[in-house]
Amino acid sequence: MNPRGSLLSLPGVPPLLSLAALLVLWQLAARLAGIEGLPSATRVIAALPAIVFNPGSLIEIGASLGRMAIGFLIALLVAIPTGLVMGRSRAVAGFLNPLLALIYPVPKAALMPVIMLWFGVGDFSKMLVIFLGVSLPLVFHSYAGARAVDEKLVWSAMAMGMPAHRRVFAIILPSALPEVMLGCRVGIAMALIVMVSSEMIARQSGVGNLLFNSLDMAQYDTVYATIIVIGAIGFALDALFETVRRRLTFWAEVREETVVGTG
Amino acid sequence: MIAIDHLSKSFRTEKGADHPALVDISISVPEGQFLSVLGPSGCGKSTLLYIVGGFVPASSGSVEVAGRPVTGPGPDRGPVFQEFALFPWKSVQGNVIYGLLEQGVPREEAERRVAKLLDAVHLKGYENFYPKELSGGMKQRVAIARTLAYDPAILLMDEPFGSLDAHTRTVLQNELLSIWERDRKTVLFVTHGVEEAVFLSDRVFVMTASPGRQKAVIDIDLPRPRVRSELLLNRRYQEYVVEIERLMENPAG
Numbered sequence: 001m002n003p004r005g006s007l008l009s010l011p012g013v014p015p016l017l018s019l020a021a022l023l024v025l026w027q028l029a030a031r032l033a034g035i036e037g038l039p040s041a042t043r044v045i046a047a048l049p050a051i052v053f054n055p056g057s058l059i060e061i062g063a064s065l066g067r068m069a070i071g072f073l074i075a076l077l078v079a080i081p082t083g084l085v086m087g088r089s090r091a092v093a094g095f096l097n098p099l100l101a102l103i104y105p106v107p108k109a110a111l112m113p114v115i116m117l118w119f120g121v122g123d124f125s126k127m128l129v130i131f132l133g134v135s136l137p138l139v140f141h142s143y144a145g146a147r148a149v150d151e152k153l154v155w156s157a158m159a160m161g162m163p164a165h166r167r168v169f170a171i172i173l174p175s176a177l178p179e180v181m182l183g184c185r186v187g188i189a190m191a192l193i194v195m196v197s198s199e200m201i202a203r204q205s206g207v208g209n210l211l212f213n214s215l216d217m218a219q220y221d222t223v224y225a226t227i228i229v230i231g232a233i234g235f236a237l238d239a240l241f242e243t244v245r246r247r248l249t250f251w252a253e254v255r256e257e258t259v260v261g262t263g
Numbered sequence: 264m265i266a267i268d269h270l271s272k273s274f275r276t277e278k279g280a281d282h283p284a285l286v287d288i289s290i291s292v293p294e295g296q297f298l299s300v301l302g303p304s305g306c307g308k309s310t311l312l313y314i315v316g317g318f319v320p321a322s323s324g325s326v327e328v329a330g331r332p333v334t335g336p337g338p339d340r341g342p343v344f345q346e347f348a349l350f351p352w353k354s355v356q357g358n359v360i361y362g363l364l365e366q367g368v369p370r371e372e373a374e375r376r377v378a379k380l381l382d383a384v385h386l387k388g389y390e391n392f393y394p395k396e397l398s399g400g401m402k403q404r405v406a407i408a409r410t411l412a413y414d415p416a417i418l419l420m421d422e423p424f425g426s427l428d429a430h431t432r433t434v435l436q437n438e439l440l441s442i443w444e445r446d447r448k449t450v451l452f453v454t455h456g457v458e459e460a461v462f463l464s465d466r467v468f469v470m471t472a473s474p475g476r477q478k479a480v481i482d483i484d485l486p487r488p489r490v491r492s493e494l495l496l497n498r499r500y501q502e503y504v505v506e507i508e509r510l511m512e513n514p515a516g
Contacts (some may be wrong), residue, residue, distance in 0.1 A: 152348035155318045156389040160362035160413060174352040251352045251393045 019047025071130030087146020141183025341415030
């Protein structure tokens, strides 16, 4: 093995290298373009501490994350059981599928103006739109997972005398869990996207508001720095979720899948 | 005891036609008997077992177990499936103890029983393994232990050794026989292996190809406990195998 190969095979080195490459490209592009709307990477990085150590912007970020967490948790509680029951009952699936198919392609942020008309620009509207954004992928993955449950697992439990009402949580949920977790992962990406876009529409508080305020004031380095902060939050949430997912589904046969969120 | 009376089953195909799977099956299995249901693939023999299990409803006719009509699954009939159907999120211990806890057996007593069973199926030391870490033969041992754990009066075995390699299959057949010869449960054993059926059974129910009808019922009059190596030299055993093989050669008739 040559030394370069061994360096590249160290965990964490390839991502650091790609990050470095991105920063170099950015720096070059900013130099070449020389426009105000594309500040250099070094200037943007220098603007990061002003966001990360500013109590005001931290409160905004905290407010965003709080809304996201509540919207996400309520989606978990509603969407997973809904999807699981759909997967086990043709009647329920037949009723809900057309409705879901209708809402699915609508960007959830596009519902924001209507929701604002009804519920105002406050927290409730934003949490509702996050809830909607997270729910759909979660329902679909839970539905797919519940449909794919091996009937013989259910039969085995029935033969042990398990009553019907306990099956959904005792057998269907754990069987479908790997698929449900994929839905959660898409859901986290969706929650982040919808969170920011809802705050850009209902500009009252939050990271999205922070972003647009700096844009209004032509503080372009802060705009880019805010985008970096949002990206970092997404990255951290995904990494955290992956740890949880591995803990909960370590028993599953390995099945690697690419997860792509849609905004 | 199981009493199957003029049982028929048809499935609705995608195009909406009725496709007969089982036609007019009547057989009764006395308590403590090991009955094999033998037939070519697709003859509906597994369906027959699912109906006795209460997992699938019959189209007409009746199935009674211990004098009561079957209306659904119950712990008096323990299934063992070809695909093992273990709970993948539970360890070996967790799988085997599941039915006991489900039935409200106190944990301590349940644990004692599980330890005994895992010993009986040679899985001592594998308590904390998960199904994905086990070979096919080990998974099926876990599945058998899991079903034996809640002590069903009847075992419903659906080609339990069908997906195992020849050597593992032989080993598990021997183990099943030695377990069965101890407590003599009623067994309904679905298979397409003639030698397996003759080796294990008191009686063999031979079915025609699709739709499955009764073709022959053959009593296997061979001494127990049966030892495979002795049996293979036994003239009567060989004759049973040849007789049934011949029946199977013409699947329709």
